[in-house]
Amino acid sequence: MDLEAAPENASLCPGTRRRGDVLEQAIFDAVLDQLGTVGYDALTMERVAADARTGKASLYRRWPCKEELVVDALNHRLPALDDPPDTGTVRGDVLELLGRMRRTINSPTGCAIQSLMGSVQRDRGFIRAVHARVIEPRKRMMMEVLRRGAERGEVRPEAVTMLVAESGPALVVHRFLVDGPPITRRTVEAIVDQVVLPMLRPDARP
């Protein structure tokens, strides 16, 4: 937020005005910042406008209500859909996937997502956006990684299931919820080596 404050203050010189996309991006920044600091319920149009150094009218000109603004901001700020990694080993692939997750979670966007957790059961709009942009692609990539690992003989075939694919990400999220950010690289490595890989070992039940 401080890294954002500088450019915002820079454009503070009275008489200067942004429009179109530039203004919109500033508004999205303000929304994400608010989500991460005070949360969705306490996010107000007034404060978003003030933070983005614009007027409420400019918000209502674009979005009819708070919810649509937030969903739109999420859709513009959630990480893009990536290709699954292919490092040659399951360990490398899983490490890479959880590493990406770690970066997202440690970013302002991650804090924003976290603050929406409590609204999940009530506002399906957010969870739908997060689902489509974060959860689903990540799950698909993890399954792909497991499948390739099974083909290479690194992973026992029965371990290629949704629940197994979820276990790594679930632990990362769990750590985030319990300990708060940031998730360290060591934590991710421990999750991979202590939990995910032992679960995949093909050399059991010979």
Added chain:
Amino acid sequence: MDLEAAPENASLCPGTRRRGDVLEQAIFDAVLDQLGTVGYDALTMERVAADARTGKASLYRRWPCKEELVVDALNHRLPALDDPPDTGTVRGDVLELLGRMRRTINSPTGCAIQSLMGSVQRDRGFIRAVHARVIEPRKRMMMEVLRRGAERGEVRPEAVTMLVAESGPALVVHRFLVDGPPITRRTVEAIVDQVVLPMLRPDARP
């Protein structure tokens, strides 16, 4: 909430008044119900009072502010600290532990906890209560279960770690966050058989 409405309506007959503990319990019911339905931020003293069929004065007579009321309600409603299960097998023990978790999560208290997820980073009071009453005891019990399993030879000794102990609960929570309640018994069984047990197997790397 409807199951609560009946007795509340029963005591609605004008002229009747509750005091002391009876009233307090009704207030806690209202708080938990509000947490589960509208969430912490949208929980208001006015609505809690109305739901509990009392006046705001009776709330402020006991608690100085919303936060203390909620923390107190949580401390009175969170599940009691149980003894670790001892069914004789790791599978039985883990199944029992996650089963207890499932019951809590599917209950109104579970929905209340869930709604506090978003406030976790901002309000340490809640998370401290949930931590001390739910997370920590559960983690300790799971470690105990793993330790006993290791003694019996059911669990490889290196698997007796915090992360391993967390993986089952983390998956239950994850499922809850992604799919919403209720968590089914089948889901818990699948988590145990597909994820937890394979991770514990001692018969690998002979």
Added chain:
DNA sequence: TTCATAAGAGACGCAAGCGTTCCGTACGGA
């Protein structure tokens, strides 16, 4: 039965945010 206590109900002034409206003006394409 008496009586101090506290419950239940409502009104209070206050503050914050809502969504709308207005207006002067910086911006940027023609």
Added chain:
DNA sequence: TCCGTACGGAACGCTTGCGTCTCTTATGAA
């Protein structure tokens, strides 16, 4: 350079919840 667009900013009336206060009266211990 000109001019329509839309931005920035402020004010509007409205609603909701806050926390306090008052008043009547049910309650339960003495």
